[in-house]
Amino acid sequence: MPSISTQTLPDDSSSVASRNYRILWRWHFYAGLFVMPFLMVLAITGAIYVFKPQIENLLYGDMLHVAANSQPRLAYGKLLGIAAGALPADAAPTSVSVSADPSRSTEAVFRLPSGDSTSVYLDPYSGRLLGMLSVEHRLMKQVRQLHRDLLLGRWGGWLMELAACWTLVMLGTGIALWWPRKQFAVWGTLLPRLGLRGRAVWRELHLVAGIWVSIGALFFILSGLPWSSFWGKNFQALVTWAGASQPKAVAKAPPAHEHDMSAMADMPAMKMQELPLANVPWAVGATTVPQSHQTPQQALDIDQVVEIAARSGMATYQLALPAKSSGVFTASYAPGAGEFVRSDLDRQRTLHIDQYSGKIVKDLRFADYNPVSKLVTLGVALHMGEYFGLANQLLCAAISLALLGMALSGFVMWWLRRPQNSVGAPKRVLQPPPSITRWKGYLALLGILFPLMGASMLAVWLGDTLLFRKRT
Known part of the structure; x- marks a missing residue:
């Protein structure tokens, strides 16, 4: 998200620290500009999906649950036959749920001639048909696909992966901008200062909240990337090839x-x-x-x-x-x-x-x-909020909503300081300080670890160099 400074930025003849700060700010701005809409989608859908068990119980509880009793359950073959009788003759069974929970219904999934799949729910004691749900079009499936690929398939998955990777740049530059350059003070660094007004309030909240939520955000990115469309798929294949998943x-x-x-x-x-x-x-x-x-x-x-x-x-x-x-x-x-x-x-x-x-x-x-x-x-x-129950779900939702707040506060800060007829990006540094080599090394390492991100970095660098060479 865009970050702002409360003091006037010096020119290129200023100190190394000032020029370094402006470079970091510029990268933070552009990373936030790209990431912000995707981060908002990830945060909202993530906060919803983490409560999938509760939401599906609320929406479909009459299909998912039955009254437990001491009656013996019907054979699964018989239940499959009952489910098949409620569908077109050419529907093919693909999977069945088996549960030791006496209050759970039996779910049988069938592939339809159209290619879609339907879940058929049955009372395992009586064989009574409880209802049917589309596998692809049920609410939480759509939320999950929005979270993963914006319902756009492979290209959407690549976009969301890029957004996650660029969030790493945003986090890294954000922490560097937050890092105290003078004497450390709790207020304004770990806690927001009271009595501020206007744009300074948003900056303070963005700065302080950002450092607290950065750990959770970093964990979300690193734990979500193994499921991503490009890097995750190749990483999973590499781990499997190395024998990591073999018994x-x-x-x-x-x-x-x-x-x-x-x-x-x-x-x-x-x-x-x-x-x-x-x-x-x-x-x-x-x-x-x-x-x-x-x-x-x-x-x-x-x-x-x-x-x-x-x-x-x-x-x-x-x-x-x-x-x-x-x-x-x-x-x-x-x-x-x-x-x-x-x-x-x-x-x-x-x-x-x-x-x-x-x-x-x-x-x-x-x-x-x-x-x-x-x-x-x-x-x-x-x-996914599944490891230690409700507390895990609440923690994940809190981090997701905090990330949403960071995106919104970044937008508000940009809106309050935006110039007319301009994106309002921080000025380019025409005389980069020696420390730029170190930062380029960090970015190059990220680009090697995440090739899709590396390709996008080259595109950003070329665009910034060729289109804005003479602009400040």
Whole structure:
């Protein structure tokens, strides 16, 4: 966000400190100018999405919950049949929720001929149809997509990633501008001074609040980037390639027939994140989904698979159904999958089960993740307010709203000081101080770590140099 000084800026013959200050201010201004609209979207949608469990319970509670009783539950195969009867004949089941909670309904997800997916909710005791919801168009799904890509797909995701990266520049230059240059004083540095008026009030609030919220903002950015469209995808692939998400031991499937191996070799390998699951643990998202080895025996039904998962210690999870004859059943427990308000990270687990033999082809557990994957998993849970319940949600919402306040106060400061017919950017420094080399090094390091941001930095530098060379 734009920051302002209460004193007149000196010319290029002034001290090194003054010229350094003006360079920092100029970068802070331009970073804030670009980041501000995106930061407002991120803050608003983040503050809403963090309360997803409560909001969805309020909106869809009559579909998500049932009266718990001692009656035995209906078989999942029977429930799937009831759900299928409420949809077009060519709707294909893709996943089913399995829960140990006696008050939860059963959710069966179907892919429609249009390509969209619909969730069908059933009473697991009576089989009564409770209702249906579009997977893509439900409220919190739209909020999440706004947060991630502005509902614009890949290009929107890249824009939001750029905004997050440029927020790092804004934070770094903001802290440098805040840093006391004279004797340290609590008032005006850590607490706003009382009695100020006009534009000085906004500057003081922006300055002091900014340093307090910077830690939370930095955490939000670093914990959110692993999910980003460009950097996050490549980082996740790198961590997976390095073996960070591989289990210590994987069960071996029986050898396949020669013609089966030939058919599988022609099929592209599917990744976990491509499965029809609402949430997939980050650490396993880029891992390859194994394939079933066809045998003369018939494929297992869903209730047999649920029994296999239960014997393996899984009681609550989402079960992705095989879409092809070579597919596997995938049982996955992950935070944020509808009913998990608190993230029990150590219980994260993914089972891939051969649809013919019932053998567990791959077992991915949190304990098997390497330190990088564990750290990212913890960061994601904290970022989404899922790690320590309501207090985590309130803290995330408070940081989001504080960031919104920073964006708004930055806009107000710019509006109060804006000149006529001009953007009002701080004057260029025509004689940069020696310290500019150090700052260029910091920016170059950011550009190397985040290539998409590096490309945008070159564009900004070229624009500032070519378009404003003779302007001050």
